[in-house]
Amino acid sequence: MSSPVQIAPARGKLGVLLVGLGAVATTTIAGVCAIRKGLAPPIGSLTQMGTIRLGKRTEGRSPKINEFVPLADLNDIVFGGWDIFEEDCYAAARTAGVLENGQLDRVRGELEAIRPMPAVFDQRYVKRLHGPNVKKGKNKRDLAEQVITDIRAFKERHACDRLVMVWTGSTEVYMKEAPVHASVTSFERGLEQSDESIPSSMVYAYAAFREGIPFANAAPNLTADVPAMLELAARTGAPVAGNDMKTGQTLIKTIIAPGLKARLLGVRGWYSTNILGNRDGEVLDDPESFKTKEESKKSALDYIFQPHLYPELYKDLCHVVRINYYPPRGDNKEGWDNIDLIGWLGYPMQLKINFLCRDSILAAPIVVDSALFLDLAKRAGMSGIQEWLSFYFKAPMHAREVYPEHDLFIQLMKLKNTLRHMQGEELITHLGREYYD
Numbered sequence: 001m002s003s004p005v006q007i008a009p010a011r012g013k014l015g016v017l018l019v020g021l022g023a024v025a026t027t028t029i030a031g032v033c034a035i036r037k038g039l040a041p042p043i044g045s046l047t048q049m050g051t052i053r054l055g056k057r058t059e060g061r062s063p064k065i066n067e068f069v070p071l072a073d074l075n076d077i078v079f080g081g082w083d084i085f086e087e088d089c090y091a092a093a094r095t096a097g098v099l100e101n102g103q104l105d106r107v108r109g110e111l112e113a114i115r116p117m118p119a120v121f122d123q124r125y126v127k128r129l130h131g132p133n134v135k136k137g138k139n140k141r142d143l144a145e146q147v148i149t150d151i152r153a154f155k156e157r158h159a160c161d162r163l164v165m166v167w168t169g170s171t172e173v174y175m176k177e178a179p180v181h182a183s184v185t186s187f188e189r190g191l192e193q194s195d196e197s198i199p200s201s202m203v204y205a206y207a208a209f210r211e212g213i214p215f216a217n218a219a220p221n222l223t224a225d226v227p228a229m230l231e232l233a234a235r236t237g238a239p240v241a242g243n244d245m246k247t248g249q250t251l252i253k254t255i256i257a258p259g260l261k262a263r264l265l266g267v268r269g270w271y272s273t274n275i276l277g278n279r280d281g282e283v284l285d286d287p288e289s290f291k292t293k294e295e296s297k298k299s300a301l302d303y304i305f306q307p308h309l310y311p312e313l314y315k316d317l318c319h320v321v322r323i324n325y326y327p328p329r330g331d332n333k334e335g336w337d338n339i340d341l342i343g344w345l346g347y348p349m350q351l352k353i354n355f356l357c358r359d360s361i362l363a364a365p366i367v368v369d370s371a372l373f374l375d376l377a378k379r380a381g382m383s384g385i386q387e388w389l390s391f392y393f394k395a396p397m398h399a400r401e402v403y404p405e406h407d408l409f410i411q412l413m414k415l416k417n418t419l420r421h422m423q424g425e426e427l428i429t430h431l432g433r434e435y436y437d
């Protein structure tokens, strides 16, 4: 057993700043308000409902995670954020159309009190949107300073002890790492010159890291995953996690694929298609934003199947991902997967999955959990990439020298072992010989 990590207590209020107050953000906020009032259960949230086994199976120790590690209480969270639209959170939640009006009305006062701060936005990076609530500045440096001013004012206004920022904004166009992202110095020069390779999301992440605030990226954009950001996060002691929340089809993919691989069943093809009618679907209808999403969605299978180790089973796997914008469905996405399998002696089989899910209902508990765990990491003195939070993301951030872990079950084990490590409990290896010796 190792000694516990020193963790500062979760005293006072935690400000959760959401960039982009759309479907995911408002479902998160309304959900937390409803849960606080005892109106609904926090289903899907590991921090609120999960337990953790400690010690041997014979010890019967399985506390709730939020009793085992000092997490902020939902009652101590204050929400705020930015959006390019001026409507308050109640109106935005009505527009998003995820939660029923009757349910929203029961938390109406709290939602109406949250009004978006003017956004850093440039249509170059999200082509399908256009809104009035946008900051003006002489360059991107100036915009970043304005975001920092917003952050400080929010903290003071709400008497927050600590803050966390989560990008819940739209998916930006596909971008590759550029020379301006190489270091804090080049990045700050780039801000000064309003370099094209700095999208709006990076301006927010930069502001968060300057303030030492934990940052999570719920979308697939290249935002915090560049050397300049990681250098700054290390300097100010800010933890970071991302990218792109693992919900819907990719969640199911990373549940099914590890099972097929465990039994060494081959896969020749995996065809995934979706219909989606919310604003996210509209943004993803733009080919450049779709490319960002596609890259993020496609990487999981390669890493899980390891075709270089199992060429007879997974080499040349045909993996196709489609997202079709279909307004009548709103946030209630429907996904179809067709998996072409091969079994013993090469005989073909098929598996069909039809998932009628609700995108933001799956996403909201992830926003809550990642905010609470990042706040815990900050108080435990853990900065930089938090790989143990891979569990929540489609394209998990990872150290450059290792490949990302996509298998949901390994990710969960990593997450829980990190919590055990923090509290000086024995790590669980599932060896279990001791029961038979």
Ligand SMILES: NC(=O)c1ccc[n+]([C@@H]2O[C@H](COP(=O)([O-])OP(=O)(O)OC[C@H]3O[C@@H](n4cnc5c(N)ncnc54)[C@H](O)[C@@H]3O)[C@@H](O)[C@H]2O)c1
Pocket (backbone or CB within 6 Å): 019, 020, 021, 022, 023, 024, 025, 082, 083, 084, 085, 096, 119, 120, 121, 122, 126, 129, 131, 168, 169, 170, 171, 172, 200, 201, 218, 219, 220, 244, 245, 246, 247, 248, 278, 279, 280, 283, 359, 360, 362, 363
């Ligand atoms: N719902 C899910 O299951 C899920 C899963 C993984 C990732 N995501 C990602 O999460 C993000 C949010 O999804 P959503 O369904 O809430 O979308 P949404 O369109 O309802 O909300 C996004 C909001 O971000 C705002 N926005 C865009 N650029 C901004 C900027 N620069 N500053 C401030 N606000 C900005 C938009 O005006 C909009 O209100 C998307 O990128 C989506 O791809 C969602």
